[in-house]
Amino acid sequence: MSHVLEKRYRRLLRAYPEDYRAEHGEELIGTLLEAARPGARRPSLRETLPLLAGGFTVRVRATRAAGVPGWADGLHLGALVVAVLTFAQLPVLPYFNHKVWTALGVVLMVALVRGWMRVAAPVAAFAAVWTSRPIVGGGFYVPVLDLGPLYGDLAPVAPYWVVAAASAVLAVRRTGAGRTSGQARWWGATMPARSPWWLLVPPAGWALQLTQVPMWEPVWGVSRAGVEVVALLLVLAATLAVRDGRWALAAAVYLVPGLVYLAENLLMTSARGFLYWSVLTVLVVASLVAARRVRARA
Structure with missing residues (x-):
């Protein structure tokens, strides 16, 4: 049984960084085997911390987008976080307000999650310009269309402009996940897709609005x-x-x-x-x- 576990643990250990394996590999294997034995004592804090640190490192490494530079990955993640949190705070419920604006936000967030930056960029730019109309127009506004919220201060429109700027930069990248295969369409992915779990953040925020708190x-x-x-x-x-x-x-x-x-x-x-x-x-x-x-x- 120990031999089988050792082979399994050594296979898992290969996912850890090379410098970590060189320094803690045998110690990690010993700790795991010791913990797997019937009636074994619990690992000490000194033994557990390297194991947790190594596991955290492996998990974080797995979240990095492949095939893109770090600055693009970070910019994409930052824009996505700002977008989902901004729309999560939009006053949508308990009455279904801003129907068109909510639909526009869903399109934007799906495009960001899928890496369709050439779709996200114009949508984000429109959202930023629309919310800023009272500022750009000097406070003068004619209610031609009731698409979404309008703000007369910089703070509420800042998230929209941040998402718009980041999306525009990522949309004009010369290389991307969708272009390397030679099969990308104009609206295809220029960034690797993110986890679809991000799309649950806005509905969770809207659901909290039902509490009326x-x-x-x-x-x-x-x-x-x-x-x-x-x-x-x-x-x-x-x-x-x-x-x-x-x-x-x-x-x-x-x-x-x-x-x-x-x-x-x-x-x-x-x-x-x-x-x-x-x-x-x-x-x-x-x-x-x-x-x-x-x-x-x-």
Whole structure:
């Protein structure tokens, strides 16, 4: 039984980074075999941490898009995160509001998930221009069509412009997942597809609107801050573990609309607000610095 387990564990170990295998390979095999024996003691913390770190590294490596540079992958991921969270907060329910706008958002998110950046770019650009009409037109607006929300401030339109800019850059890439095979159409993928699980984020946000609990309630603010801090800590850990800056770039793209909001509401921001934005900014900057240092060593 131990011989079979050892062969299996050695096969799994090949998925770990080479430097990790060289340093911890035999120790990892021994720990796994020891834990698999009947009545075996639980591995110590010193034995468990390398195992968890190696597993985290392998999982993070598996999320990297193949065939594209890190900057493109990070930009794509950042645009997708901003898009799904922006549309998840759109006031759609309990009454079905913004029907056309919601459908437009679904098209945009599907295009981003599938990597159809030549579809996503014009849709995102239209969304950014439409939401900015009161700003571009000096506040003058004639309600010709009731497609979606209009904003007179920079903060609400910033996410749309971030997605539009990132999509435009990725749409004009000369190489991409859909072009290498020579079978790509004009609307085909210029980026590898993402997990379809991303498409469940907006419906989950809309479902929460059925609870009729105001989104400005303290519980929502604290919950969102906690999720953001944990996510950015994972970004920093992934950057250091895999020695790749794509997640740091995605985090920076995600943070841009928030910094625009902070700048526009600087005089009205409380001490807790400054602390919140400071923590997020420090974590993103730390990830970017870590990515730069890792790249310099390579």
